[in-house]
Amino acid sequence: MRATAWRKAAAALVVAALAAVAQAQPIKVGVIGPFSGPSSDFGKPMLQGIQLAVEQFNQVGGYLGRPVELVIKDDEAVPDVGRKRSEELAAEGVVAALGFCNTGVAMPSLEVYQKAQLPLIVPCATGTPITRAYPPEQSYIFRTSAPDSIQAPFVVADIVRRGWTRVAIFADDTGYGQAGRKDVEAALAAHKLAPVYTVNFPLGAKNLTAELAAARDAGAQVIFSYTVGPENAVIGLGRKELGWKVPMVGGWPLSFPFFLEGAKDAAEGAMMAQTFIAEPSNERRASFLSNYSRAYQGRPAVPVAAAQGYDAAYLLMYALLGIRDGKFTGPAVKRSLENLPRVYYGVVATYERPFSEQEKDAMTPSMLVMGKVQSGAVTFAYPEDARRTLMVQRKR
Template identity: 25%
Template sequence: MNVPRPRRAALAALALGSSIALVGCATAGSSEAQSGGDTSSEGPVKIGYIGALSGGSASLGVPIQHGIELAIDQLNEAGDLGRELELVAVDDEADATKSAAAAQRMVTEDGVVAVLGGPNSGTVLANNPIITGAGVVQLITVAQGDNLIDPETPGADLTYQVTENNSYDVGAIVQLFEDGAYDAICAVSDTTEYGQGGIQTIRTVFEERGLEIATAVSHEVNATDLTPQVLSLRDAGCDAVYLFDYGQDAALFMKTVNQVDWEVPVIGGRGLNQAAFLSIAGEAGDGIIFPSVIDPEKASAQEFIEAYDAKFGEDDDPAHTFSALGYDSVMLLAAGLEASGFEGGEALASALEDVTLEDAASGKEGSTLTYTYGDHRAPSDDFLTFWTIEGGEYQLYSRDVQSTRP
């Protein structure tokens, strides 16, 4: 789909606003390792992963790592690659400075052939110049910033995004609202710059699609009570709510909606796929709708979920969204490595430009993860599904909402 210029700008602004961490001042990586990692034909091929394994983003970073581990185990067990893969995982605690330092060590000392990026856009922005500066390929597993794939940056040739980006998600959410033909769509966000910027962008995008936000309310971040906000929206006659919150605030909003017994569709963001959200919300999260990359009717997704739950347990990542993206990142990388003869750097980068994953764990049936020359964003159209929570469990809400590449 062709996106008109202004909307693209608006979406980019939203994406920028939603980058979780600040961009660190990363120094350019050394150019000594120009070959881009291990090309020897001896021993296992090392793959790096830099993500938040502790702290607030660990509920994203850990499932990603588990997905990566599952993929590596399966590949090594099958032995079809001809070479063993070995994971080198480093915790950056979602801190840009630590992430940059980890990247430096990974490319100079560990000799990884490629680095998988973690869940936070801010840390990826910090570590990407170092990784690509050393001539090493980076695949971004889960971070959604629209600006992570930027042809203007020096490392663009070596950078690949596995996940759909923010604009992709927002477009799908707007589509959901359009399909619902609601009379009064309302919005909720916190009073931080992130929240207010988000509402502003949503307004702009809505206008372009001929929709409008009837009422918007805000609240302190990590609020202790959202009764006034919920009652305000209810009494304003809203018949659908765009909840631009995640974690605790989203959980509290849903609790309150359920408490005052208000039947209203509430649509939130992809971050609600975290087990942490489910843990806070419990059954009170019931009814919230959000985008996901899991299609329960797709055979490859079913196989992945079965294998994942067998290895890590059902409660490890009940939504499977982030683990699936980690898993698929390895599968894309493995296809590239096979084609490049396990050579990293430019060879791997150009090999990746011919890779297509038809049976990825993530994505709706019929969608693919495909890289082409000059297009390093993998998800094809109709990649997303919408999920909800019922009785404290993740449930499919709809497979019918169209989603398009921005």
């Protein structure tokens, strides 16, 4: 009888505990990105990576029984919409936000987060100015994507090692394209080089054959593209139409479906900076890819976006766990992000003090690898990079 009574009492406690958890006030976290429109091909994987991390966090109890609840806003890849949605997040009581895929959308919205003292972690947008908009010790803007200030020198160093010194730059006229163009020019200047041809083109350009012919006539040995949409495919196809077999390199958008599927065989051999390649090169990445596939019935369209979104969400949740009193004010979350109490063994990297008062970018060049389009998919350009990623890299 005593055993039966004990079991009943224990069961009642479990039911009460579960009820308390169910009734616990959720912790609201904002997510903003292009979940419809032309940039949704990487906005959706970013969101799914975030959702997967939050689901896992909540399954093990969240923050002392309080679940994280995502408040999701679609910026449609439109700057004015992004700012309006950011203002909505600030008004809805979120403790922090994760988001932005487009530099040109992020930049006008940063003021909203800074003024509201609302920490923002950017998992995808790579424009260098994003984390330089405010003095670092005052800034509420953090980032887990690789800024173009390290992507551009990384790619330039690789093409110089290959002996390609006559570079043509093709950049779109968005904030992303123009900031990236400046980063490439600076990286070339560090090698005492200058582009032999540069063109800025409007987003939505359908034909760049004349510009490609001019680059060819200028003696370019390689095309460095800086655009985030189907214009990469326009460049690749135009190069094929001219019969010009010059290599094509760029930042991470060369791993996007717009390029891989749009350019098809014209994309073959293109190389780009990557923080994550969707191959099970170590246990963490194999687990992430397996969990993602189960949740969303396949691999992410843009693996880098999904992985960086996943890691950004976990870094934020680690920061929340570092706030013992449960008072998630903006300054408290900012301080916790800058002083993470434990190492997060992530998918993209091993994050040991990824942020500080003086440093708001989590990525360093040591975390980059060179990707290459092969048979319509992105793989490691160099076997040594594949071997190196057997161990997830740390910040250096």
